[in-house]
Structures are given as C-alpha cells and as structure tokens.
Amino acid sequence: MPELPTVAAFTDTYLPTVNGVTYTIRTWRERWERRGGRMDVVYPGSPTYDPDAGEHPTRGFDFPFYDGFRIGLPGIPDxxxxxxxxHAHTPFLLGLSGRRLAGRVDAPLVASYHTPTAEYADYLADGRLSDxxxxxxxxxxxxxxDGVDSVVVPSAPAREHLREVGVDxxxxxxxxxxxxxxxxxxxxAAFRDRYGLTGTLVGYTGRHGFEKDLGAILAAVDGLDPDLTVVFGGDGPARETLERRAAEVDADVRFLGFLEREELPAFYSSLSAFLFPSPVxxxxxxxxxxxxxxTPVVGVDAGALAETVVEGVTGYRFERGDVEGFRESIRRTLRESVDLRESCLEKRxxxxxxxxxxxxxEVYDEVL
Incomplete structure (x- = not known):
C-alpha cells in the first residue's frame, strides 16, 4: 500500500461539540490513522475536552448568535x-489559517463544504438586513x-448548490x-425502559436548530395516531419553542434531551420511522x-435529502410545507416498515x- 499523505485539518467544529461535522472529522481521522496515515486536527480549544495526540487546540470563542458553535482564532501549530x-473544514478564521499554512509550505488546499455560510445570516440579522x-x-x-485546489461536498445536491451560487x-x-x-x-429494550417508552415510536435526533424546520414534525403528527409516540433526542436553540408547540398538539411527544453517542444505535433501532424535515x-x-x-426515513424533498432518502427503498419524501404529504409519507412508511427495514440494511x-x-x-492524490 502506498504511503498516505500527512494531512492537517482545520475546523471550527470539533469535540466537545457534538454534531455531524465533528463525527465526520473524528471518524475520518481515526480511519486515516488506522490505514497508517497521519491527520492532525486544529480546532478551537475547550476547557472540557483534553486533546489526544495530533489534536491541536487554538484559542477560540463562542459564536454569540448560534448556540454551540465556536469560532477559532487564527493559529498554526508548529x-x-x-x-x-x-484540509479546511471551515471558511472562517481557522480556515484562513489553513490557507496561510498551505501557502507557507507549498501544500495543496482542500476545503469541505459542510454548511452554507449564508445559513447563519438569520442568526445575525432580521428582514432586509438579513438579505x-x-x-x-x-x-x-x-x-x-474559489481559492482552494479542490472543494469536497457530501452529495450531488450540495455540488449543484455551489454551482448555482457561482463557485468555479x-x-x-x-x-x-x-x-x-x-x-x-x-x-x-433497555433504551425504552430507561426513558419509559412503549408502543410505536417515530422521531428525530440531532441539533434543534430553527433552520431545520422541526416544527413540521409536530404539525404532521397532530391527531395522526393516538397510539404513536414522537420522540426528540438532542438539544439546541429551538427546543423551548418546540416544547411549547408540542403542548398544543394532539400527540404524545417526548423530549429526551442530549443523547450520548453510545445511545444512538438503540435510539434509531427503537424507531419505526425517522422524521427529518430539514431543508438545509x-x-x-x-x-x-x-x-x-x-430505520427508514421520512424526509423533505429538498437539499441533500432529495438524494439521501431513496423512495420506497430507504424511506419516503414529502414536499416542503405540505403537512398532509408529510403525514401520508409517515403512514406509508409505517405500513411498509418491515420491507423498508430490510432494504435499508441491504444498503449499509x-x-x-x-x-x-x-x-x-483519491481527492488528496488528485491535488498532489
């Protein structure tokens, strides 16, 4: 096996923050090192996380308008x-540090596109100023x-979005x-006992962000089935709003709060359908x-979920804003849950x- 290149990953999102970006970087790093390579990570330090070898914390601060997101101050560890x-996983200050390092050592620069930067606009301003x-x-x-050697995106819709906004x-x-x-x-069974859950469960886990349109779940399950329990795992700035709305709908809705990573396989396994209305x-x-x-997914037909959720194979989709369509997709998924489960497992x-x-x-080889 040829020797793997040594990589420095710069990111604003890393442990102890728990989300998809963190898990992706952490898992890629573990697999890279398992193959005999080296992938260092430069990230905003936190007093609640002790770095492992190859993890280099810099100074950082909490982003005041987006709970749980940190901005790393510029820094290039020796x-x-x-x-x-x-490899820059952020376009912000630490991403600029990565860009500076690439120029200093004459190394190619790869950038991952995890989240549209413009999505943060609504957290900074309202109305015309938001535009x-x-x-x-x-x-x-x-x-x-446009200043990097290659951009990495996780899906074809993400690539199309970059083309639409003019990235060359x-x-x-x-x-x-x-x-x-x-x-x-x-x-x-143990997971259900721990949280007092019985019967047929549907739900969501992850960040409770306003941009994820999680209120659509409550609208869809309102009066849908008296034997159905809706469970929300995770936390975030939209949780209080969701809890207030949940008290007003005709459905059994439970908020489990933050779930440890070790609990997630049991959480997913307990669901008959994972509900995912996020369009971003x-x-x-x-x-x-x-x-x-x-577990099959009922997802919105927008963004990457238009590709991730394969109709009749890994779940069903619905049009954004179509509450009845969301409800019918839930019903259909529950009816076909046995067959959908098997087809989901076949694609693992x-x-x-x-x-x-x-x-x-392959991408690293291309840029080298």
Missing amino acids: ATEDVDVV TVERVALAYERWFL AAVRIVPNGVDTEFFGPVDD ETQGLVALEANACG ESTSVEHAVDRLA
Whole structure:
C-alpha cells in the first residue's frame, strides 16, 4: 500500500461539540490513522475536552448568535508545518489559517463544504438586513472556495448548490460516510425502559436548530395516531419553542434531551420511522445513521435529502410545507416498515465510512 499523505485539518467544529461535522472529522481521522496515515486536527480549544495526540487546540470563542458553535482564532501549530495536504473544514478564521499554512509550505488546499455560510445570516440579522448579510456571506464563501485546489461536498445536491451560487473551483463528492461498525440494529429494550417508552415510536435526533424546520414534525403528527409516540433526542436553540408547540398538539411527544453517542444505535433501532424535515442539509448524516440501523426515513424533498432518502427503498419524501404529504409519507412508511427495514440494511455497506475515506484518499492524490 502506498504511503498516505500527512494531512492537517482545520475546523471550527470539533469535540466537545457534538454534531455531524465533528463525527465526520473524528471518524475520518481515526480511519486515516488506522490505514497508517497521519491527520492532525486544529480546532478551537475547550476547557472540557483534553486533546489526544495530533489534536491541536487554538484559542477560540463562542459564536454569540448560534448556540454551540465556536469560532477559532487564527493559529498554526508548529507540528503542522510538515504536512502534505491542508484540509479546511471551515471558511472562517481557522480556515484562513489553513490557507496561510498551505501557502507557507507549498501544500495543496482542500476545503469541505459542510454548511452554507449564508445559513447563519438569520442568526445575525432580521428582514432586509438579513438579505444584506446573506449576500456578503455568499460573496465571502465564493471567494474562499474559489481559492482552494479542490472543494469536497457530501452529495450531488450540495455540488449543484455551489454551482448555482457561482463557485468555479473543482468540486468533488465525498460522502461523509457512516461508521457501520458502530451504527447497526441493536436490541432497544433497555433504551425504552430507561426513558419509559412503549408502543410505536417515530422521531428525530440531532441539533434543534430553527433552520431545520422541526416544527413540521409536530404539525404532521397532530391527531395522526393516538397510539404513536414522537420522540426528540438532542438539544439546541429551538427546543423551548418546540416544547411549547408540542403542548398544543394532539400527540404524545417526548423530549429526551442530549443523547450520548453510545445511545444512538438503540435510539434509531427503537424507531419505526425517522422524521427529518430539514431543508438545509448538505447530506443529512443522521438519516444515513438511521438507515444503517434499519430505520427508514421520512424526509423533505429538498437539499441533500432529495438524494439521501431513496423512495420506497430507504424511506419516503414529502414536499416542503405540505403537512398532509408529510403525514401520508409517515403512514406509508409505517405500513411498509418491515420491507423498508430490510432494504435499508441491504444498503449499509454502500454508505460506510470506509468507502468515504477511499474517495477522500483519491481527492488528496488528485491535488498532489
């Protein structure tokens, strides 16, 4: 096996923050090192996380308008000066540090497109000012991405979005991948007992962000089935609003709060359908995790979920804003849950992180 290039990954999102970006970077790093390579990570430090070897914290601060997101201050650790490839997972200050390092050591620069920068506009301003912030964010995003050697996106819809907003750089699809060694069907009895859950469950876990349109779940289950229980795992700025709305709908709705990673396979396995109305996903990793556990997904026909959710195979889709369509997709998924479960499990290996890292290695080879 040829020697793998040494990589320095710069990111604003890393442990102890728990989300799809963190898990993707962490899993890619573990698999890269398992193959004999080295992938250092530069990230905003936190007093609640002790870095492992090869993890280099810099100073950072909490983003005041987006709970749980941190901005790293510029920094280039000495240990990263001997890298072959720089991989920026953020366009912000640490991404600029990665760009500076790439220029300093004459290494190619790869950038991952995880979240549209313009999505943060609504957290910074309202109304007409929000439109201005979004235009500035898009212009900055184009400038940053057009200055790299290759852009990595997790799905074809994400690539099409970049083309639509005017990004001219080379764009390669590298799915985030699912850790199929970890995510798979398990006995959910202990999980149900721990949270007092019985009967047929549907639900969602992940960040409770306003941009994810989670209120659509409550509208869809209102009066749908008295024997159905809706469970929300996770936390975020939209949780209080969701809890207030949940008290007004005709449905049994439970909020479990933050779930440890070790609980997630049992959470997914306990569901008959994973409900995912978020229109802003670049891939929707939690949907693939659910599928890997045998759970079909009812997802919005927008963004990456238009590709991630395969109709009649891994779940069903509905049009954004179509409450009755959402309800009918839930009904259909529950009716076909046995067959959908089997087809989800048949696709497990095709979505594994091993395939993702194979593709990542190809991108690094291309830019070198």
